[in-house]
Amino acid sequence: MPQVKLLNIPASENFDFSGFLADPSNVRDWNIQGLPADSFSTENGVMVTRGRRWPLMIDPQGQAVRWIKNMEAKSGLKVMSLSASDMVRQLESAVQFGRPVLLADIMEEIDPVLEPLLAKAFIRRNNQLLVKIGDKEVDFSPEFKLYITTKLSNPNYTPEVSTKAMIVNFAVKESGLEAQLLNTVVKNERPDLDKQKNDLVVKVAAGKRTQLELEDTILHLLSTAPGSMLDNVELIETLDQSKTTW
Numbered sequence: 304m305p306q307v308k309l310l311n312i313p314a315s316e317n318f319d320f321s322g323f324l325a326d327p328s329n330v331r332d333w334n335i336q337g338l339p340a341d342s343f344s345t346e347n348g349v350m351v352t353r354g355r356r357w358p359l360m361i362d363p364q365g366q367a368v369r370w371i372k373n374m375e376a377k378s379g380l381k382v383m384s385l386s387a388s389d390m391v392r393q394l395e396s397a398v399q400f401g402r403p404v405l406l407a408d409i410m411e412e413i414d415p416v417l418e419p420l421l422a423k424a425f426i427r428r429n430n431q432l433l434v435k436i437g438d439k440e441v442d443f444s445p446e447f448k449l450y451i452t453t454k455l456s457n458p459n460y461t462p463e464v465s466t467k468a469m470i471v472n473f474a475v476k477e478s479g480l481e482a483q484l485l486n487t488v489v490k491n492e493r494p495d496l497d498k499q500k501n502d503l504v505v506k507v508a509a510g511k512r513t514q515l516e517l518e519d520t521i522l523h524l525l526s527t528a529p530g531s532m533l534d535n536v537e538l539i540e541t542l543d544q545s546k547t548t549w
Contacts, residue, residue: 320346320349321342321345321346321348321349324349324353325345325348325349325352325353326515327511328508328511328512328515329352330345330348331504331507331508331511332374332508333345333348333370333374334504335501335504335505335508336370336373336374337366337369337370337372337373337374338366338370339366339482339483340482340486341476341482341483343476344366344473347360347367347471347472347473348370350469350471351367351450351471354469355469356423356467356468356469357420357421357423357448357449357450357451357467357468357469358450358451358468358469358470358471359409359451359452359453359460359464359468359469359470359471360450360451360452360453360470360471360472360473361452361453361455361456361458361470361471361472361473361474362452362453362454362473362474363454363455363456363474364473364474364475365454366473366475367450367452367471367473368405368407368452371405371450371452372405375403375405375448375450378402378403379402379403380402380403380404380405381393381397381402381403381404381405382404382405382407383404383405383406383407384406384407384408385406385409385413385414390414391416391436391437394417394420394436395436395439395441397447398420398434398436398441398442398443398444398447399441399442399443399444400444401444401445401446401447402446402447403447403448403449403450404447404448404449404450405450405451405452406449406450406451406452407452408452408453408454409451409452409453410453410455410458411455411458411459411460411461413451413464416436416437417436418463418467419434419435419436420434420436420449421449421464421467421468422467425443426440432445451468456474517541517544520541521538521541521542524537524538524541525538
């Protein structure tokens with residue numbers, strides 16, 4: 304922000320990166336799924352979920368792996384290793400059927416087989432979207448997601464890798480570690496309070512999501528309502544429901 308002010312670029316006084324790019328209800332869901340609640344981790348979560356390139360996460364403590372596994376569990380996440388003998392076959396299947404893939408614990412070199420996928424070098428043929436994996440062209444599903452993690456704390460990736468993937472550092476910072484240690488102490492010393500906090504987070508997240516859905520519905524109904532709004536039964540019922548929710 305100091306640089307923004309120095310250049311006289313108009314900006315909100317209390318601008319927050321994660322608050323601008325992430326929905327609060329999504330952030331609460333991430334916390335429930337295991338992403339630490341400190342601001343640094345939240346910013347990492349925004350980059351992983353909103354970035355255009357596949358994320359390559361520096362994750363020496365394994366926090367990103369736990370979060371990704373919980374977040375994508377219902378989507379049929381495939382956890383793979385570059386050393387697995389059937390890695391290419393599993394990857395082809397995931398790309399074709401739109402299942403998320405977690406490529407865990409890579410080192411500083413990435414298999415050349417992954418380069419077209421990492422670079423999103425898609426091939427358009429008629430109405431098909433294809434990507435080359437090894438010697439085979441595979442149908443690419445838009446639902447496919449690729450997550451890559453490494454346990455190396457200070458890896459040195461080549462420009463070919465760093466320009467194709469988005470490197471996100473999940474290594475724990477001091478402020479984040481303090482918050483996480485506090486959560487661990489509360490969980491062990493007062494499990495009742497920890498459960499109460501988690502239940503409250505779930506309820507607040509559900510309430511925020513419902514509020515946003517009602518706001519969108521009301522705006523849509525107001526913009527498309529024909530004639531008098533007083534005659535629109537659906538709009539009136541939605542407004543009544545919003546009063547109960549808020």
